[in-house]
Amino acid sequence: MAALDHEKLIAYVEKMPAFPKSVQQVVHLSSDLNASAKDIVHVIECDPVMTVKILKTINSAFYGLPNKITSVQRAVVHIGLNTIKNLALAVAAMGMLNRKNKAHFNTDDFLLHALTTAAISRMLAERMGLSSSECSDGFVAGLLHDFGKAVFAEFMPEEFRSALEKSKALQLPLQQTELEFIGLNHAQAGKILAEKWSLSEPLSDAIAHHHSPEVGSNPLRDCIFAANQISKHLHFGNAGNPVIEPFPDFMITRFGLPLVLLLDELGDLHAVENEALAFVRG
Amino acid sequence: MKFKFWGVRGSIPTPGPNTVKYGGNTTCIEIRTNDNDLIILDAGTGIHALAQTLLREMPVKAHIFITHTHWDHIQGLPFFIPIFIPNNQIKIYGGLDPVTNESINRALSVQLQYSFFPIREAQLNARMDYFTIKPGEPIHIGAAKITPIVLSHPVLNFGYRIDCDDRSLFFTGDYEPQLNIHDPQDEEYAEFQTYVDAKRQEVILAMKGVDALIIDSSYTSAEYASKQGWGHGTYDSAIKLAADAQVKKLFFTHHEPTRSDTELDVLFQTLLKNNPATGFDLMLAQEGAEVSL
Numbered sequence: 290m291a292a293l294d295h296e297k298l299i300a301y302v303e304k305m306p307a308f309p310k311s312v313q314q315v316v317h318l319s320s321d322l323n324a325s326a327k328d329i330v331h332v333i334e335c336d337p338v339m340t341v342k343i344l345k346t347i348n349s350a351f352y353g354l355p356n357k358i359t360s361v362q363r364a365v366v367h368i369g370l371n372t373i374k375n376l377a378l379a380v381a382a383m384g385m386l387n388r389k390n391k392a393h394f395n396t397d398d399f400l401l402h403a404l405t406t407a408a409i410s411r412m413l414a415e416r417m418g419l420s421s422s423e424c425s426d427g428f429v430a431g432l433l434h435d436f437g438k439a440v441f442a443e444f445m446p447e448e449f450r451s452a453l454e455k456s457k458a459l460q461l462p463l464q465q466t467e468l469e470f471i472g473l474n475h476a477q478a479g480k481i482l483a484e485k486w487s488l489s490e491p492l493s494d495a496i497a498h499h500h501s502p503e504v505g506s507n508p509l510r511d512c513i514f515a516a517n518q519i520s521k522h523l524h525f526g527n528a529g530n531p532v533i534e535p536f537p538d539f540m541i542t543r544f545g546l547p548l549v550l551l552l553d554e555l556g557d558l559h560a561v562e563n564e565a566l567a568f569v570r571g
Numbered sequence: 572m573k574f575k576f577w578g579v580r581g582s583i584p585t586p587g588p589n590t591v592k593y594g595g596n597t598t599c600i601e602i603r604t605n606d607n608d609l610i611i612l613d614a615g616t617g618i619h620a621l622a623q624t625l626l627r628e629m630p631v632k633a634h635i636f637i638t639h640t641h642w643d644h645i646q647g648l649p650f651f652i653p654i655f656i657p658n659n660q661i662k663i664y665g666g667l668d669p670v671t672n673e674s675i676n677r678a679l680s681v682q683l684q685y686s687f688f689p690i691r692e693a694q695l696n697a698r699m700d701y702f703t704i705k706p707g708e709p710i711h712i713g714a715a716k717i718t719p720i721v722l723s724h725p726v727l728n729f730g731y732r733i734d735c736d737d738r739s740l741f742f743t744g745d746y747e748p749q750l751n752i753h754d755p756q757d758e759e760y761a762e763f764q765t766y767v768d769a770k771r772q773e774v775i776l777a778m779k780g781v782d783a784l785i786i787d788s789s790y791t792s793a794e795y796a797s798k799q800g801w802g803h804g805t806y807d808s809a810i811k812l813a814a815d816a817q818v819k820k821l822f823f824t825h826h827e828p829t830r831s832d833t834e835l836d837v838l839f840q841t842l843l844k845n846n847p848a849t850g851f852d853l854m855l856a857q858e859g860a861e862v863s864l
Contacts, residue, residue: 326752326800327759351667353706353721362759366749366766368669369723370800375670421762 301444309385311336345486391446401526404565407431410516430495437478463530573863578617579856581825589831594858597643608713618647630658637665638744639728645678659697676701720777722746724802738864739781778816782864788823824856
């Protein structure tokens with residue numbers, strides 16, 4: 290067992306490049322004088338690595354935000370588009386995540402899972418009647434909930450591969466086998482990173498407890514918990530966890546419906562999948 | 572407190588017969604407190620003429636606040652003669668660049684390199700100090716309180732509010748209020764607009780009730796249509812901000828480099844005609860003009 294410690298985890302993320310498609314898009318859009326601001330912002334918002342690196346920077350005490358922000362759009366309004374664009378370019382200059390890693394973890398499928406979970410999580414937050422900024426937190430929480438896995442795949446591929454294989458073979462929750470091979474699971478890693486990035490308490494809590502719905506009460510966490518199960522149920526991408534967790538009773542109360550009926554009510558979600566696919570494979 | 576404009580031109584110095592009245596030097600504003608503490612906002616080419624006047628009052632203790640590191644706001648730093656003279660104390664304040672992670676000392680050190688300037692940084696004889704300052708955290712210099720706020724521009728830009736001797740002044744540096752990047756029919760439009768509105772309120776609060784608001788107004792509204800994203804404001808956006816912040820005097824600055832004295836005069840007369848009852852004074856910033864508050 291390798292036992293990944295906090296410092297190492299944080300150092301890995303510092304070195305972590307972004308996803309191939311967004312790196313290409315950011316470079317392409319930044320060399321086009323006529324590119325629209327919203328296109329550039331959209332690319333950044335769909336890449337977990339670019340999103341966290343920008344939020345981490347803008348939330349630091351040097352830029353005077355009284356409350357920590359979780360929205361790239363808000364960062365644009367605060368400091369100006371060009372600075373955000375150049376922060377994204379700096380991330381792009383670090384290279385791109387390997388599509389083929391030693392963990393045999395498909396990063397396209399991972400991103401598809403993250404993006405669909407994000408979009409569904411925002412839909413659920415809207416359905417719950419949360420405020421517009423909480424709904425946008427719902428998207429960010431979904432986008433980042435499995436971030437730890439991307440770090441494991443890039444920097445601890447052998448250990449992560451063992452965790453993936455055992456989870457698949459024995460149909461065990463991935464967070465359980467990660468603990469065995471890495472000494473830390475992706476929810477715990479996500480919590481450490483979210484705190485390091487100064488994400489808001491509900492967001493950090495949602496990422497930390499997206500596999501432990503029994504802990505505390507957090508509507509944002511419930512949104513990503515449910516969105517995560519829905520995305521897995523519909524096979525939108527794949528983030529390596531074969532287990533679909535049932536809704537606990539309080540979750541059924543929260544949404545007024547169990548998973549299957551909630552799915553019915555949300556209607557055809559393939560538009561969500563197609564939009565994410567267009568971004569990932571484009 | 573009083574202040575004097577040493578440079579009011581945007582982007583590039585524009586000497587010549589067409590800019591004699593308003594001046595061709597780039598941004599520099601000298602502020603003197605009642606106790607004669609010296610605060611300088613930006614170090615464009617205007618700082619060179621200011622430096623000449625300081626040679627009479629050695630040793631100099633100067634506090635230079637840089638709004639942002641675009642060339643027209645730092646170009647005069649190597650020509651600020653007091654930096655070469657022993658016993659002077661020069662303190663330079665600015666933000667931490669989020670993209671390069673570099674502090675404000677780079678604004679000078681990057682210019683003092685073999686290829687660009689004959690004197691090296693190690694040869695500066697004054698005592699040089701650099702301070703990384705944070706928005707919302709005031710700096711106190713004698714009786715003056717200087718508070719930075721982030722104002723959007725293509726590079727990190729601070730606006731500064733100076734409160735001193737029961738008077739107040741706000742300078743934007745270069746500032747283009749961020750517009751909504753979405754079209755009204757887009758799903759994201761409304762949410763983005765809440766951020767735009769919230770930021771505007773933050774800016775208005777920072778400028779609230781100042782005796783003098785000195786604001787980047789490079790363009791007319793008609794010109795702005797083709798210059799969105801270039802990082803500058805308009806005369807109209809300046810007037811609206813000044814009205815909302817209930818300021819006493821509004822100074823338009825960062826004059827567009829191709830704008831002649833005659834054009835500025837015509838523009839200004841039109842502005843006065845179109846804005847007859849603002850409740851505050853409108854003025855064009857003019858190199859050499861001194862204002863007591």
